Amino acid sequence: MTERSLSASAPAAQGVDASGVHAFLDAVETAPGIEPHSLMVLRHGRVVASGWWAPYTARRPQQLYSLSKSFTATAAALAENEGLIDFDAPVLSYFPEFEADITDPRSRAMLVRHVASMASGHEDETVDAAFGTDPAEPVRGFLLQPPQRDPGTLFAYNQPCTYTLGAIVQRVTGQSLTDYLRPRLFDPLGIGEAVWERDRTGREIGFSGLHAATDAVARLGQLYLDDGVWQGRRLLPEGWVARASRPHIPTAGTALVGDRQDSNRGYGFQFWVSRHGFRGDGAYGQFCIVLPEHDAVIAATTATEQTQEYLDLVWRHLLPAFRPAPLTGREDADIALRDRLDALALAPVDGGPTPPQRDRPGAEFTPEGGVCADRPKLTAAAVTADAGGWTLRLTEDGEPFDVRCDGPGWTVTEQPVPVAVSGGWTGGDTFNADVVFLETPHRLRVLCSLADGTFRARWLTQPLNHRPLRKLRAPRGSVRARAERPQEGP
Numbered sequence: 001m002t003e004r005s006l007s008a009s010a011p012a013a014q015g016v017d018a019s020g021v022h023a024f025l026d027a028v029e030t031a032p033g034i035e036p037h038s039l040m041v042l043r044h045g046r047v048v049a050s051g052w053w054a055p056y057t058a059r060r061p062q063q064l065y066s067l068s069k070s071f072t073a074t075a076a077a078l079a080e081n082e083g084l085i086d087f088d089a090p091v092l093s094y095f096p097e098f099e100a101d102i103t104d105p106r107s108r109a110m111l112v113r114h115v116a117s118m119a120s121g122h123e124d125e126t127v128d129a130a131f132g133t134d135p136a137e138p139v140r141g142f143l144l145q146p147p148q149r150d151p152g153t154l155f156a157y158n159q160p161c162t163y164t165l166g167a168i169v170q171r172v173t174g175q176s177l178t179d180y181l182r183p184r185l186f187d188p189l190g191i192g193e194a195v196w197e198r199d200r201t202g203r204e205i206g207f208s209g210l211h212a213a214t215d216a217v218a219r220l221g222q223l224y225l226d227d228g229v230w231q232g233r234r235l236l237p238e239g240w241v242a243r244a245s246r247p248h249i250p251t252a253g254t255a256l257v258g259d260r261q262d263s264n265r266g267y268g269f270q271f272w273v274s275r276h277g278f279r280g281d282g283a284y285g286q287f288c289i290v291l292p293e294h295d296a297v298i299a300a301t302t303a304t305e306q307t308q309e310y311l312d313l314v315w316r317h318l319l320p321a322f323r324p325a326p327l328t329g330r331e332d333a334d335i336a337l338r339d340r341l342d343a344l345a346l347a348p349v350d351g352g353p354t355p356p357q358r359d360r361p362g363a364e365f366t367p368e369g370g371v372c373a374d375r376p377k378l379t380a381a382a383v384t385a386d387a388g389g390w391t392l393r394l395t396e397d398g399e400p401f402d403v404r405c406d407g408p409g410w411t412v413t414e415q416p417v418p419v420a421v422s423g424g425w426t427g428g429d430t431f432n433a434d435v436v437f438l439e440t441p442h443r444l445r446v447l448c449s450l451a452d453g454t455f456r457a458r459w460l461t462q463p464l465n466h467r468p469l470r471k472l473r474a475p476r477g478s479v480r481a482r483a484e485r486p487q488e489g490p
Contacts, residue, residue, distance in 0.1 A: 351424020
């Protein structure tokens with residue numbers, strides 16, 4: 001399939017004030033704890049602003065974390081429309097082989113619409129219990145966890161709900177989620193590469209693990225904004241968008257949501273209801289924000305734990321930029337915004353290839369305190385310089401993981417996984433390097449000291465699935481990631 005670019009327009013022609021986009025960029029680039037990676041703003045079906053902070057790029061797929069859930073719900077909608085799923089049917093009816101094992105009346109009463117809306121009746125997340133009870137069949141493990149309340153009466157953000165919804169789709173269609181969605185959603189929308197992590201059962205896990213470009217997120221948002229119609233062709237069943245985006249279960253006051261104003265408005269079918277519009281939402285700020293009142297979509301990838309603050313900045317700066325009519329006399333402002341968006345970049349770490357005042361080209365280091373307590377479990381680090389730059393070797397579980405830097409700025413390499421690296425030796429005897437895993441939101445910071453021969457490594461945002469460094473990439477081909485403790489917040 002050949003990808004088709006989304007139609008673009010000058011912001012002013014679609015009633016978007018470029019100064020509001022500038023203000024938003026200023027805000028996210030200076031906000032403590034927010035590292036923006038990409039932004040796409042669509043108005044009236046046209047891309048009016050798009051940019052990627054280098055070394056992130058437009059075509060590279062990203063780990064979407066729980067934003068994957070919105071794609072899973074879309075697959076369920078398509079399966080329902082084909083008569084393969086009934087949202088009012090018991091979950092257990094799709095797994096008759098568990099009939100004798102599942103005796104709890106609440107588990108037996110759980111309906112498809114309950115798992116689609118995070119209303120299984122459980123009071124807390126059950127992912128560890130479900131996968132721990134039956135790793136070979138997590139759906140059975142989930143149904144063996146008795147809900148504390150009647151299904152449909154209580155919200156709890158619960159990964160096995162979405163896992164079960166995705167498992168039902170894969171069972172009734174006989175296909176993986178991506179294979180099922182390819183001719184029905186991805187190809188019609190013009191979405192290119194989209195790959196999903198699988199668990200030990202061979203299923204795509206549904207609640208997380210989809211890797212796709214920001215452009216794919218924007219296209220999904222536009223489809224939902226247009227009530228499931230894409231370029232005059234209905235892709236989603238009539239009425240589905242209204243069902244998916246309205247609150248099915250209250251969320252205010254739950255432990256997970258707390259005082260997050262954009263998560264206490266209720267939960268639909270794998271979409272959150274927001275103060276403005278509705279959204280798909282993944283850990284560390286992977287967003288698909290649909291704004292029917294403004295005929296706009298905002299797609300973004302980010303690395304932040306301050307997700308409510310990010311949404312606050314959207315409302316504060318981008319919403320006022322949406323005007324009711326085209327703007328005139330703004331050509332210079334639109335060009336200035338385009339130039340800024342084209343030049344977005346994350347600041348690299350400074351440093352030189354060799355230690356100051358030292359002749360030796362390399363050095364070896366052990367973990368500070370004798371053990372690297374946090375993940376990744378690293379046992380050694382080594383830095384080697386040559387005429388072109390330097391190589392950092394990290395040893396994890398006995399296996400070397402080498403990354404390369406060829407000078408100032410970011411050096412991008414594709415093996416052993418796609419990374420961008422910057423840093424080097426600074427004043428004194430200190431080596432600093434940042435390793436950005438380009439198909440994820442994650443950045444690893446490594447600090448080495450010649451003074452005591454030790455190193456430290458820490459994540460700026462911690463990967464949720466605890467995969468080794470060499471697996472922090474989109475799961476192409478035979479690469480499969482096991483779903484371990486994949487807990488995600490809203």
